[in-house]
Amino acid sequence: MEMMNWEQRNLLNELIHGLKAAKQLQASPSPSPSTSSLTMEMKETLLHNIVSSLEKAILMLNGSTTQHIPTTELALDLLANPGKVPESPASITESLRSEELFDVGSKDCNLSSKKRKMLPKWTEQVRISPERGLEGPHDGVFSWRKYGQKDILGAKYPRSYYRCTFRNTQYCWATKQVQRSDGDPTIFEVTYRGTHTCSQGIPPPKIQETKPNHTVAVNYQNNVDNLRTNLTVRTNGLEASTFSFPVTSPFYTYESINGGTLCHVGSSAPSDFTGLISTNTSTGSSPIFDVDFHFDPTAEINTGFPTFLHNSI
DNA sequence: ACAATTTGACCCAA
DNA sequence: TTGGGTCAAATTGT
Numbered sequence: 001m002e003m004m005n006w007e008q009r010n011l012l013n014e015l016i017h018g019l020k021a022a023k024q025l026q027a028s029p030s031p032s033p034s035t036s037s038l039t040m041e042m043k044e045t046l047l048h049n050i051v052s053s054l055e056k057a058i059l060m061l062n063g064s065t066t067q068h069i070p071t072t073e074l075a076l077d078l079l080a081n082p083g084k085v086p087e088s089p090a091s092i093t094e095s096l097r098s099e100e101l102f103d104v105g106s107k108d109c110n111l112s113s114k115k116r117k118m119l120p121k122w123t124e125q126v127r128i129s130p131e132r133g134l135e136g137p138h139d140g141v142f143s144w145r146k147y148g149q150k151d152i153l154g155a156k157y158p159r160s161y162y163r164c165t166f167r168n169t170q171y172c173w174a175t176k177q178v179q180r181s182d183g184d185p186t187i188f189e190v191t192y193r194g195t196h197t198c199s200q201g202i203p204p205p206k207i208q209e210t211k212p213n214h215t216v217a218v219n220y221q222n223n224v225d226n227l228r229t230n231l232t233v234r235t236n237g238l239e240a241s242t243f244s245f246p247v248t249s250p251f252y253t254y255e256s257i258n259g260g261t262l263c264h265v266g267s268s269a270p271s272d273f274t275g276l277i278s279t280n281t282s283t284g285s286s287p288i289f290d291v292d293f294h295f296d297p298t299a300e301i302n303t304g305f306p307t308f309l310h311n312s313i
Numbered sequence: 314a315c316a317a318t319t320t321g322a323c324c325c326a327a
Numbered sequence: 328t329t330g331g332g333t334c335a336a337a338t339t340g341t
Contacts, residue, residue: 146318148333161332165317177332 119173119194125181126188142200144176156182164198172198 126136144162152159157180164172174194181187 145316147335149318149320150331150333153330159331163333175332 121191121193123189123191126190127184127186128188129186142174142196142198152179155179157185164196164200166198166200170198172196174198 124137126134126138128134143165145165145167146160146162148161149158150161160178162176162178164170164174166172174192174196176193177191179189179191181189
């Protein structure tokens with residue numbers, strides 16, 4: 001292990017992570033959904049883990065080349081056709097050759113049509129209240145960029161569309177939609193599509209530190225299986241400047257380390273998050289807030305969450 | 314200067 | 328044709 005460099009270790013970790021999830025899935029005999037030890041949801045979650053790990057691993061190996069492998073497509077095909085063996089190796093190779101999922105050069109990226117529908121999708125509800133702050137699952141690791149907002153027929157509030165910040169640089173296709181609830185305006189429904197394949201939470205290799213003050217070193221511990229350890233992460237530093245809390249976050253405790261801040265996240269509550277509330281004056285309607293939540297889909301799966309070093313701005 | 318957001322236009326499935 | 332999702336130019340923010 002000591003002989004391995006940092007990238008190799010990460011690669012191995014991802015592969016082990018994926019293998020572990022795959023074995024869990026394999027170990028669960030499921031003659032019928034009712035008798036299965038794992039719920040359908042749990043299985044989907046495991047599958048997402050497998051896909052995500054494999055994609056990360058492949059990106060690590062493959063990221064700089066033009067030949068990318070759309071593992072998501074394969075895995076989701078398997079999910080859609082659980083009984084079927086995925087054709088011949090030759091046809092797989094054929095599909096692997098495609099740039100469909102990764103070629104940002106092509107205008108429509110082919111992800112829009114049926115592929116989009118194949119992406120895993122799940123919804124979380126997050127509540128915001130002045131007294132209690134933000135409640136519900138969220139993600140403090142991943143960063144999102146807003147790319148659209150639409151008024152939805154029959155809905156009081158507009159729907160906001162976000163994609164992963166690293167879509168273009170790391171071909172990460174994760175997206176989310178945030179829809180404020182009509183009935184209870186303190187509730188926001190966050191719908192995610194696709195899992196992150198970017199290396200948020202994993203530092204990109206060999207990129208020079210240009211803004212040390214804005215970097216965040218993350219000591220990322222997966223309390224479930226301890227497979228990921230000592231990963232150093234840089235973030236875009238925007239959360240701290242762009243995102244702010246309307247109330248002090250009750251979920252984070254800070255201690256200074258080395259000029260930085262150690263931020264321990266939610267060991268007691270898996271429901272911590274970072275978010276933004278800003279007054280939205282762009283629409284003619286009454287001023288509302290738009291909340292941008294950062295949520296880690298894996299936070300539900302993993303019982304604990306990252307400990308990271310956070311430099312104060 | 315660069316990066317993120319806003320917002321009307323555009324695309325496409327139903 | 329309509330409505331939801333995305334694009335991209337313009338704008339705003341750092």
